[in-house]
Amino acid sequence: MDLFSRSWTALRAAVGGLSGDDWERPSGCAGWLVRDLVCHLVIDAQDVLITLVTPADAEPTADAVTYWKLVDPPTGDDPLDALIPRLAAAYGDPSLLRFHFDDVGSAAGRAAELADRDLRVSTQDMVLTAGDYLSAYVMEWTLHHLDLIAHLPSAADPPPETLAAAREGLEKIAGAPFPASLSDKDALLIGTGRRSPTEAERAALGELSAELPFVLG
Structure with a gap:
């Protein structure tokens, strides 16, 4: 619960720091601009x-790990993926998108704080405790934080503790640890296919490199 709040607060702060041309920069999600990613985050907050x-x-x-499924890399053909840029463009003024995100995002944060962690909830044909569901979203927020700042060099990284938690979750999904020589951020970026490993990193990954990327859905 604490990690959910930290990761979500940090991501909301990163969106709050966007200005000017930042909204039109590419994000770490292939084919999406920063504004498109923020629009997706509105939908994520609604899902919460x-x-x-x-x-x-x-x-x-x-649970928080098995909530995630390994899927094929996106091709751009998914109707929802194609819809997001159109929805984002419909806002026109980015300040309207920022307002909607802050409004829904604040509500999602409050709902998470008030939730009974032992409550069983249903989503995507799964049943989880609210605590496990919110823990699963630490991965979502942390990866999308990295996506948001991919081309914003002055923006802050996700909190170290949420990077570490997301890495731990990804290693459980992968069924193997990433090399200690990789930082948590690099392990997440490489592990989920957000960047390619260098030759040295590939050598350190060993047999695990043949299984990359782990695309989550």
Whole structure:
């Protein structure tokens, strides 16, 4: 819960720091500008709100790690992926997008703080405790924070503790640890295909390099 709040607060602060041409810069999500990514984050925040008020009576079928599934790399053909840039462009003035994001994002943050961690919730045909669901989103917020600042060199990185938690989660998904020589940030970027490893990094990864990238969905 604490890591959810830290990662979400940091990401919201990074969006709050956007100005001028920042909105039109590429993001770390292929084919999306920064404004497109922020529009996606509005939808993510809505998903948090919806899930936290969708209780389930069944036993949990997933946890913070198994919530994530390995999927094929995006091709750009997914209807939702294509819809996001159109939605983002419809805002026109980025200040309107910022306002909507801050409004919905604040509500999602408050809902997370108030949530009973033991409450069972339902999302995407899965049942999780609210605590596990919010823990899973530490990965989402941390990776998208890295996406947001990919071409904003003066922007702050995600908090060290959330980078470490996201790395730990990715290693559990991968079924193997990343080399200690890789920083948490580099392990996440390389592990999820956000950048290619150098020859030295590939050598350090060993057999794990053949399994990259781990694309989460």
